[in-house]
Amino acid sequence: MEHTTIAVRGMSCSHCVMTVERGLGQLPGVKRVAVDLEAQTVTISHEGAAPGDDKLRAAIDDMGYEYGRRL
Numbered sequence: 001m002e003h004t005t006i007a008v009r010g011m012s013c014s015h016c017v018m019t020v021e022r023g024l025g026q027l028p029g030v031k032r033v034a035v036d037l038e039a040q041t042v043t044i045s046h047e048g049a050a051p052g053d054d055k056l057r058a059a060i061d062d063m064g065y066e067y068g069r070r071l
């Protein structure tokens, strides 16, 4: 299992956490998604390569948040 951490702006409550965890959890290869609200980061555990920037950005945009960058 590999881990990728990304910066995501705009998450403010437990509802945001649930939305992001569920949304990113549906991307291919993603096994686990952990949001750190205070740090405004999301750590994705995945099999094989991480989802591409375009996929992450599209998924996060769709949920109404802002994809910052890969950390």
Ligand SMILES: [Cu+2]
Pocket (backbone or CB within 6 Å): 011, 012, 013, 014, 015, 016, 017
């Ligand atoms: Cu919220």
